[in-house]
Amino acid sequence: MDSYEIVILGAGISGLSTAAFLNKQGKETLILEKRDKVGGVLSSKEIDGFTFDFSANSTVEKYESFQKLIQWAELEDQLLIANKNASKKYLYRDQEIHALDGPLSYIFTKLLSFKSKCRVLKEPFISPRKEKEDETMKDFVTRRFGQEFLDYTLNPLVAGVYAGDPKDLSMQAAYPEMAAMETEHGSVIKGSYHTIKAKRKAYKNGAFKPSKNIMSLQKGMNQLPKRIAKKLSPQLILKSKVTKIEKVESGYIITYTKDDKDYLVKAKKLISTLPAYKLSKLLSTMSPSLSKELDNIFYPPVATLNLGYHKEQIGRKLDSFGFLVPEKARLKYLGALWSSTIFDHRAPKDHASFTLFLGGSRNQEILQNDLRKWVNETIKEFSEIMMIDGEPKTKCFKLRERAIPQYNLGYMDFKKELDLFHLANPNFIISGNFVGGNSVSDCINNAEKIAKSLS
Numbered sequence: 001m002d003s004y005e006i007v008i009l010g011a012g013i014s015g016l017s018t019a020a021f022l023n024k025q026g027k028e029t030l031i032l033e034k035r036d037k038v039g040g041v042l043s044s045k046e047i048d049g050f051t052f053d054f055s056a057n058s059t060v061e062k063y064e065s066f067q068k069l070i071q072w073a074e075l076e077d078q079l080l081i082a083n084k085n086a087s088k089k090y091l092y093r094d095q096e097i098h099a100l101d102g103p104l105s106y107i108f109t110k111l112l113s114f115k116s117k118c119r120v121l122k123e124p125f126i127s128p129r130k131e132k133e134d135e136t137m138k139d140f141v142t143r144r145f146g147q148e149f150l151d152y153t154l155n156p157l158v159a160g161v162y163a164g165d166p167k168d169l170s171m172q173a174a175y176p177e178m179a180a181m182e183t184e185h186g187s188v189i190k191g192s193y194h195t196i197k198a199k200r201k202a203y204k205n206g207a208f209k210p211s212k213n214i215m216s217l218q219k220g221m222n223q224l225p226k227r228i229a230k231k232l233s234p235q236l237i238l239k240s241k242v243t244k245i246e247k248v249e250s251g252y253i254i255t256y257t258k259d260d261k262d263y264l265v266k267a268k269k270l271i272s273t274l275p276a277y278k279l280s281k282l283l284s285t286m287s288p289s290l291s292k293e294l295d296n297i298f299y300p301p302v303a304t305l306n307l308g309y310h311k312e313q314i315g316r317k318l319d320s321f322g323f324l325v326p327e328k329a330r331l332k333y334l335g336a337l338w339s340s341t342i343f344d345h346r347a348p349k350d351h352a353s354f355t356l357f358l359g360g361s362r363n364q365e366i367l368q369n370d371l372r373k374w375v376n377e378t379i380k381e382f383s384e385i386m387m388i389d390g391e392p393k394t395k396c397f398k399l400r401e402r403a404i405p406q407y408n409l410g411y412m413d414f415k416k417e418l419d420l421f422h423l424a425n426p427n428f429i430i431s432g433n434f435v436g437g438n439s440v441s442d443c444i445n446n447a448e449k450i451a452k453s454l455s
């Protein structure tokens with residue numbers, strides 16, 4: 001049996017970037033990946049001259065770790081930064097899309113009624129909640145900002161981030177900074193003011209100031225995991241499905257299946273970046289309580305619909321990141337990114353491309369429906385908003401039955417179990433997009449933290 005210092009399970013962006021940061025520290029790893037390709041949910045393809053992404057189209061540069069990884073991967077010349085007009089976002093209400101471009105735009109927007117705007121301005125004067133227990137985002141936002149603000153602002157925004165539903169999402173797990181603003185400053189608006197002030201002071205004292213740029217790569221988001229894998233290739237075994245993990249005195253024995261044969265490897269340190277529901281099965285004997293909590297993490301279905309048109313077909317001015325749709329609108333999709341407006345090189349000359357997201361927590365019934373009909377209705381609804389004439393020149397549809405982990409109410413119970421597991425198993429690190437944030441930037445930042453903890 002081969003023996004390794006560190007074995008990483010899963011070659012999505014979490015697993016690969018952990019291996020990359022460890023490699024930067026001079027540490028060798030072995031990565032085991034079930035599929036015949038890397039990137040996990042990150043996948044991109046060039047079709048008819050369009051570059052389509054089938055999950056993340058971009059990520060926001062929130063941490064220093066993103067640039068460090070890009071440098072290690074020698075991809076600086078491949079980076080794309082979103083065009084200026086991508087800072088403008090639209091939210092849908094009453095058959096129209098309403099622009100939001102910075103906090104002041106909330107004052108003038110027709111997205112919210114005068115009554116709702118007054119209700120939002122009352123927020124600093126609303127007493128903080130006394131109970132310490134977690135609550136849903138729906139309860140938090142209605143309590144502090146009112147129902148209309150929840151329905152037409154936060155509801156579509158969380159659909160854009162988590163494909164989630166505010167009535168299920170946990171405030172402490174999904175939006176801990178916002179929850180803390182109420183506890184520490186008595187109000188979100190007051191808390192935001194203090195946070196901005198504290199950050200400005202920290203930046204003056206030399207703390208890293210995130211660019212908050214929206215980033216991608218010339219060939220789509222999958223270019224990043226592909227390049228990392230190329231640089232690490234001898235340490236990566238594809239088509240190897242992990243089927244068993246056993247704890248032994250000096251580490252862990254991992255069984256994986258490749259070409260119908262079972263193999264064993266020994267790891268002194270083990271890092272799992274497998275989806276929660278996959279890891280749950282592997283931990284059913286070692287830790288039944290954590291296994292149960294992992295299984296409780298809900299992953300709704302999410303589909304991407306990539307559309308390519310000739311610009312002459314589109315009546316609406318392409319001047320934004322795209323728009324998000326509130327649940328109340330009852331449309332067939334969650335929102336649309338204006339992909340070729342955000343980044344150059346996404347569509348052939350005189351063409352435009354869009355990525356629409358379907359499904360999510362609010363539309364789980366997509367799984368039981370006639371998908372062809374669902375897609376056609378989506379295109380019809382989208383064409384009306386965008387004033388599009390005719391059919392798309394190119395379209396591509398991809399459905400993931402279990403797509404994005406939800407940081408729902410009850411997540412803090414999982415977190416407690418996870419902390420207990422890590423105390424009992426200091427050489428078995430559980431990571432991935434269901435721990436510490438689900439954006440690509442979060443996954444990369446967590447990877448760097450893990451590598452540092454092993455240095």
Ligand SMILES: Cc1cc2nc3c(=O)[nH]c(=O)nc-3n(C[C@H](O)[C@H](O)[C@H](O)COP(=O)(O)OP(=O)(O)OC[C@H]3O[C@@H](n4cnc5c(N)ncnc54)[C@H](O)[C@@H]3O)c2cc1C
Nearest residue numbers: 010012013014034040041055056059242432433438439440
């Ligand atoms: C539709 C969609 C849109 C998104 N949009 C954005 C966005 O705009 N911006 C953003 O920043 N993020 C976005 N995200 C989130 C982000 O893309 C993901 O959270 C992130 O890529 C997850 O990476 P991961 O490595 O943690 O997990 P995964 O990508 O799920 O990787 C896990 C890996 O483990 C492997 N595996 C599973 N079982 C086994 C086994 N038994 N043995 C071996 N290997 C196994 C899988 O094959 C996979 O490669 C989006 C996600 C989705 C689905």
